[in-house]
Amino acid sequence: xxxxxxxxxxxxxxxxxxxxxxxxxxxxxxxxxxxxxxxxxxxxxxxxxxxxxxxxxxxxxxxxxxxxxxxxxxxxxxxxxxxxxxxxxxxxxxxxxxxxxxxxxxxxxxxxxxxxxxxxxxxxxxxxxxxxxxxxxxxxxxxxxxxxxxxxxxxxxxxxxxxxxxxxxxxxxxxxxxxxxxxxxxxxxxxxxxxxxxxxxxxxxxxxxxxxxxxxxxxxxxxxxxxxxxxxxxxxxxxxxxxxxxxxxxxxxxxxxxxxxxxxxxxxxxxxxxxxxxxxxxxxxxxxxxxxxxxxxxxxxxxxxxxxxxxxxxxxxxxxxxxxxxxxxxxxxxxxxxxxxxxxxxxxxxxxxxxxxxx
Amino acid sequence: xxxxxxxxxxxxxxxxxxxxxxxxxxxxxxxxxxxxxxxxxxxxxxxxxxxxxxxxxxxxxxxxxxxxxxxxxxxxxxxxxxxxxxxxxxxxxxxxxxxxxxxxxxxxxxxxxxxxxxxxxxxxxxxxxxxxxxxxxxxxxxxxxxxxxxxxxxxxxxxxxxxxxxxxxxxxxxxxxxxxxxxxxxxxxxxxxxxxxxxxxxxxxxxxxxxxxxxxxxxxxxxxxxxxxxxxxxxxxxxxxxxxxxxxxxxxxxxxxxxxxxxxxxxxxxxxxxxxxxxxxxxxxxxxxxxxxxxxxxxxxxxxxxxxxxxxxxxxxxxxxxxxxxxxxxxxxxxxxxxxxxxxxxxxxxxxxxxxxxx
Numbered sequence: 001x002x003x004x005x006x007x008x009x010x011x012x013x014x015x016x017x018x019x020x021x022x023x024x025x026x027x028x029x030x031x032x033x034x035x036x037x038x039x040x041x042x043x044x045x046x047x048x049x050x051x052x053x054x055x056x057x058x059x060x061x062x063x064x065x066x067x068x069x070x071x072x073x074x075x076x077x078x079x080x081x082x083x084x085x086x087x088x089x090x091x092x093x094x095x096x097x098x099x100x101x102x103x104x105x106x107x108x109x110x111x112x113x114x115x116x117x118x119x120x121x122x123x124x125x126x127x128x129x130x131x132x133x134x135x136x137x138x139x140x141x142x143x144x145x146x147x148x149x150x151x152x153x154x155x156x157x158x159x160x161x162x163x164x165x166x167x168x169x170x171x172x173x174x175x176x177x178x179x180x181x182x183x184x185x186x187x188x189x190x191x192x193x194x195x196x197x198x199x200x201x202x203x204x205x206x207x208x209x210x211x212x213x214x215x216x217x218x219x220x221x222x223x224x225x226x227x228x229x230x231x232x233x234x235x236x237x238x239x240x241x242x243x244x245x246x247x248x249x250x251x252x253x254x255x256x257x258x259x260x261x262x263x264x265x266x267x268x269x270x271x272x273x274x275x276x277x278x279x280x281x282x283x284x285x286x287x288x289x290x291x292x293x294x295x296x297x298x299x300x301x302x303x304x305x306x307x308x309x310x311x312x313x314x315x316x317x318x319x320x321x322x323x324x325x326x327x328x329x330x331x332x333x334x335x336x337x338x339x340x341x342x343x344x345x346x347x348x349x350x351x352x353x354x355x356x357x358x359x
Numbered sequence: 360x361x362x363x364x365x366x367x368x369x370x371x372x373x374x375x376x377x378x379x380x381x382x383x384x385x386x387x388x389x390x391x392x393x394x395x396x397x398x399x400x401x402x403x404x405x406x407x408x409x410x411x412x413x414x415x416x417x418x419x420x421x422x423x424x425x426x427x428x429x430x431x432x433x434x435x436x437x438x439x440x441x442x443x444x445x446x447x448x449x450x451x452x453x454x455x456x457x458x459x460x461x462x463x464x465x466x467x468x469x470x471x472x473x474x475x476x477x478x479x480x481x482x483x484x485x486x487x488x489x490x491x492x493x494x495x496x497x498x499x500x501x502x503x504x505x506x507x508x509x510x511x512x513x514x515x516x517x518x519x520x521x522x523x524x525x526x527x528x529x530x531x532x533x534x535x536x537x538x539x540x541x542x543x544x545x546x547x548x549x550x551x552x553x554x555x556x557x558x559x560x561x562x563x564x565x566x567x568x569x570x571x572x573x574x575x576x577x578x579x580x581x582x583x584x585x586x587x588x589x590x591x592x593x594x595x596x597x598x599x600x601x602x603x604x605x606x607x608x609x610x611x612x613x614x615x616x617x618x619x620x621x622x623x624x625x626x627x628x629x630x631x632x633x634x635x636x637x638x639x640x641x642x643x644x645x646x647x648x649x650x651x652x653x654x655x656x657x658x659x660x661x662x663x664x665x666x667x668x669x670x671x672x673x674x675x676x677x678x679x680x681x682x683x684x685x686x687x688x689x690x691x692x693x694x695x696x697x698x699x700x701x702x703x704x705x706x707x708x709x710x711x712x713x714x715x716x717x718x
Contacts, residue, residue: 004679004682004697005699022384022385025377025381026693028682028708030403043406045404045405046404047402285690299683302686303689327659328659336385338363338384340364349387
């Protein structure tokens with residue numbers, strides 16, 4: 001049994017690991033962060049750090065033996081890394097969650113297999129199959145690499161005039177799928193937690209706006225119908241149960257409105273705390289980071305209720321230069337990730353505002 | 360100017376330093392904790408640590424040069440330490456705040472000099488002066504060491520039957536004062552912040568209950584009259600202004616009710632974040648830890664407004680063994696300080712509950 005004083009290992013040293021580490025420390029856990037980059041933001045709030053590549057078997061074994069449980073902040077943990085860790089300690093979420101979420105083809109196949117709507121999709125292995133698939137799905141469609149896509153990377157829009165060979169070349173002929181384009185009205189997400197014992201708690205549905213393919217703003221409540229919100233949460237629970245999932249997961253969905261009817265299509269899942277859940281830090285009774293730690297440790301989940309209407313805005317690149325103005329804004333909660341260099345597109349921090357709601 | 364990415368030095372490695380360090384990290388600051396004990400709870404969440412005695416001049420100079428500002432989590436910082444640090448970096452709160460709060464005689468003289476009510480008190484240097492003072496103040500009275508008293512340590516009650524020589528011997532004939540006993544109904548405290556520019560923000564008055572001389576429970580609102588609350592906050596501001604104070608300070612007061620009239624008597628001040636302000640972490644828009652960091656860095660203060668009716672209970676010694684029950688309680692916020700050994704009287708953590716208030 002994991003108790004306060006035990007050590008939680010976190011694979012990955014970015015802002016998600018950093019906020020997770022602070023949540024763990026608040027609950028009296030020691031934190032050991034494993035990341036390859038010596039300038040990892042999470043190192044600044046960790047009791048122990050390991051600086052080593054994710055492929056360093058000896059370092060992974062030492063890490064696994066030094067901790068009581070391992071979790072991670074990113075889904076692209078190599079499967080070999082997950083195997084090594086699992087052989088020596090508890091890994092949560094499990095390797096299946098990683099495998100499914102790392103590969104768009106497996107992910108969509110898995111979700112569709114649960115009877116949950118996804119965009120129509122097809123894998124292809126050469127240009128002829130690509131042409132056949134696009135013909136079947138109709139244009140516009142989206143070519144997406146099976147692996148390592150995030151923030152719009154590894155995606156090419158296939159418009160009526162797009163040359164298919166060029167589109168595939170644009171992603172370096174990586175193993176990819178094509179998806180039918182979903183004419184969505186908005187993007188929403190469910191952030192929820194599940195424990196090994198099957199306890200489940202979802203936060204209210206989040207409405208997400210992107211800029212240049214990067215999350216810009218999350219608003220909660222999402223402003224959808226009660227039925228849609230309940231359906232989104234049912235979908236998240238179905239996926240979590242099917243994966244025997246332990247920890248916080250996020251399910252990104254498209255909201256499609258047709259003839260006044262709302263309908264949900266799953267875009268992708270993230271087996272980790274999620275940017276669209278940052279509003280819970282200060283905006284919900286229990287933050288997603290604390291909730292994840294509770295789940296991973298086998299502890300009771302906390303209340304997921306909101307403290308008001310909440311708006312979270314990412315500070316991307318030089319947005320973070322606004323820090324002083326944000327600090328002066330009453331009720332704005334500023335979070336900065338301690339990254340030295342404000343590169344374009346880099347997530348430097350976020351700001352959350354909580355507005356009282358009429359009871 | 361101090362900006363995110365700069366380093367804040369914290370003298371002291373206990374739970375106050377730990378919570379302060381996490382607040383600083385949240386705002387994108389690097390944290391360097393200086394403490395003599397290698398098992399300091401604050402080390403677990405600090406980017407840099409120095410393990411050295413507070414009297415180690417070379418280590419202090421290195422520390423001061425490595426940071427952009429130094430603050431502290433305890434008032435018994437030796438004055439020589441404060442001088443060394445002040446010579447090489449910014450120290451906040453300033454050395455005067457330390458000097459005044461370290462010595463009960465100076466403290467009471469200073470506060471009384473501002474026209475603020477304190478218990479009648481007298482210094483003494485031998486048994487004859489002690490007898491004379493007790494005769495004048497009347498029994499019951501309280502003998503208190505001038506320095507290093509906390510949680511009831513260094514205090515002896517002088518009852519009608521108490522032998523004065525024995526009472527003084529009980530504190531090792533330390534330099535002491537006697538105070539007239541204040542027949543207080545309750546103990547309350549103001550936790551407030553002031554910036555170098557004179558900005559001031561007070562949290563709502565806290566009502567504090569002690570057990571075995573250690574803070575047990577803080578409740579906010581304190582349930583006093585509006586006039587009393589305003590007076591308490593005016594007192595705190597007067598003290599802060601007079602000290603040209605920078606950071607969070609706490610003013611502990613006795614609430615005396617006579618013929619239905621409330622009256623306040625200052626007990627002591629603490630030039631730091633304070634246990635009776637722990638409720639602000641989760642219970643106020645800005646926690647006292649973040650507020651302290653903002654003030655010390657010269658940044659705008661955050662909103663000090665409450666999120667509801669709040670109750671904070673300390674987990675002392677084996678109280679912390681209840682952690683799992685507390686985690687299962689909806690809406691209870693558990694904070695554990697990562698201390699290995701649950702000794703009797705040791706502050707191991709606290710739990711905060713926030714109850715919605717009718718608007």
